[in-house]
Amino acid sequence: xxxxxxxxxxxxxxxxxxxxxxxxxxxxxxxxxxxxxxxxxxxxxxxxxxxxxxxxxxxxxxxxxxxxxxxxxxxxxxxxxxxxxxxxxxxxxxxxxxxxxxxxxxxxxxxxxxxxxxxxxxxxxxxxxxxxxxxxxxxxxxxxxxxxxxxxxxxxxxxxxxxxxxxxxxxxxxxxxxxxxxxxxxxxxxxxxxxxxxxxxxxxxxxxxxxxxxxxxxxxxxxxxxxxxxxxxxxxxxxxxxxxxxxxxxxxxxxxxxxxxxxxxxxxxxxxxxxxxxxxxxxxxxxxxxxxxxxxxxxxxxxxxxxxxxxxxxxxxxxxxxxxxxxxxxxxxxxxxxxxxxxxxxxxxxxxxxxxxxxxxxxxxxxxxxxxxxxxxxxxxxxxxxxxxxxxxxxxxxxxxxxxxxxxxxxxxxxxxxxxxxxxxxx
Numbered sequence: 001x002x003x004x005x006x007x008x009x010x011x012x013x014x015x016x017x018x019x020x021x022x023x024x025x026x027x028x029x030x031x032x033x034x035x036x037x038x039x040x041x042x043x044x045x046x047x048x049x050x051x052x053x054x055x056x057x058x059x060x061x062x063x064x065x066x067x068x069x070x071x072x073x074x075x076x077x078x079x080x081x082x083x084x085x086x087x088x089x090x091x092x093x094x095x096x097x098x099x100x101x102x103x104x105x106x107x108x109x110x111x112x113x114x115x116x117x118x119x120x121x122x123x124x125x126x127x128x129x130x131x132x133x134x135x136x137x138x139x140x141x142x143x144x145x146x147x148x149x150x151x152x153x154x155x156x157x158x159x160x161x162x163x164x165x166x167x168x169x170x171x172x173x174x175x176x177x178x179x180x181x182x183x184x185x186x187x188x189x190x191x192x193x194x195x196x197x198x199x200x201x202x203x204x205x206x207x208x209x210x211x212x213x214x215x216x217x218x219x220x221x222x223x224x225x226x227x228x229x230x231x232x233x234x235x236x237x238x239x240x241x242x243x244x245x246x247x248x249x250x251x252x253x254x255x256x257x258x259x260x261x262x263x264x265x266x267x268x269x270x271x272x273x274x275x276x277x278x279x280x281x282x283x284x285x286x287x288x289x290x291x292x293x294x295x296x297x298x299x300x301x302x303x304x305x306x307x308x309x310x311x312x313x314x315x316x317x318x319x320x321x322x323x324x325x326x327x328x329x330x331x332x333x334x335x336x337x338x339x340x341x342x343x344x345x346x347x348x349x350x351x352x353x354x355x356x357x358x359x360x361x362x363x364x365x366x367x368x369x370x371x372x373x374x375x376x377x378x379x380x381x382x383x384x385x386x387x388x389x390x391x392x393x394x395x396x397x398x399x400x401x402x403x404x405x406x407x408x409x410x411x412x413x414x415x416x417x418x419x420x421x422x423x424x425x426x427x
Contacts (some may be wrong), residue, residue: 006043012085013117029302041114046077071100090139123185130178155175176377200366202259205289209306210266212297213329217351218263218347221251253365256395286319291367298328372411374426380405
């Protein structure tokens with residue numbers, strides 16, 4: 001039997017007494033984003049309402065009169081759920097549900113639900129569950145009957161344990177268990193990270209707003225590698241949070257040296273703090289990157305605000321001082337085929353259409369090779385072990401057999417430059 005699609009009515013609150021700050025997202029744009037989030041969760045949007053008020057209503061968030069209007073609107077549209085654009089208290093959810101007679105969730109619950117659907121790795125699932133539990137903990141007693149939800153649908157996924165009688169201690173114990181599991185997973189990831197760092201392969205991290213095209217870009221970059229296979233590509237879909245788990249793949253620079261590409265979870269405005277905290281361990285991969293590609297959707301009218309959102313998270317991770325290239329993606333969709341000239345740290349591309357991908361790869365190479373030494377080495381034949389190490393590490397294919405040894409031109413990192421400086425020609 002086919003599952004019936006949920007029908008969602010979206011509600012936004014615009015506080016009219018607020019002085020708009022430069023980093024405030026416009027209410028209409030925020031509601032449009034909520035619409036895309038709702039679609040990503042698998043529901044159909046049947047309507048949208050924005051309430052202008054000087055302040056939040058203590059009982060009904062948007063006011064009792066608007067809630068009555070909302071009830072009538074729900075009946076007229078056959079809505080099965082109401083989604084608020086902001087985070088609600090347990091009491092707000094209980095009062096509104098009693099008034100409208102159908103399920104009520106907020107933006108945070110919606111995002112957590114999407115993450116619960118999309119997380120594939122053990123770590124990702126644990127992080128989502130931890131965020132869900134931390135979100136529900138302060139709402140245990142305020143939500144009343146809402147905590148007793150059972151069955152399927154948006155807002156009901158997660159750790160189970162939705163009955164009112166589940167006490168705080170049980171949830172706190174569960175949180176402690178998950179944290180212990182995450183610590184074990186983190187140890188494994190740390191071991192893998194140490195191995196990667198020992199190999200000295202440069203790491204390039206993709207960061208940016210959700211749906212900016214990071215996964216599409218990763219798929220294009222890995223096509224440069226000799227071992228590329230279509231199966232290594234990551235899932236791509238034009239929707240928010242299409243992919244969640246951190247992905248590492250190999251790619252190759254124009255100079256034939258390999259590098260690792262790390263795709264990270266995307267950001268969104270009003271991203272739940274619990275979720276940001278839960279995923280910080282995953283995002284910490286960015287801290288170990290040699291270069292960051294900050295991918296921005298050039299077609300989005302709020303791209304400057306989205307850029308600030310991403311930069312704010314990078315600052316929280318203490319990674320805002322890393323070498324960064326700003327990658328404006330999707331230029332093929334701009335109304336005019338005119339966009340600013342590429343600069344040293346900015347490039348305008350279309351990962352999907354391949355526009356300026358060669359320029360981006362050259363910029364990545366230049367950034368990664370900035371702290372290296374371009375040298376010619378002459379390695380004696382009896383030191384074949386040295387030649388083998390350099391050949392593997394730097395993916396060397398061009399070399400010559402000379403009378404006194406093997407000559408090779410290579411970009412050495414500082415450590416290897418000091419180790420092999422006795423073999424450098426014409427120093």
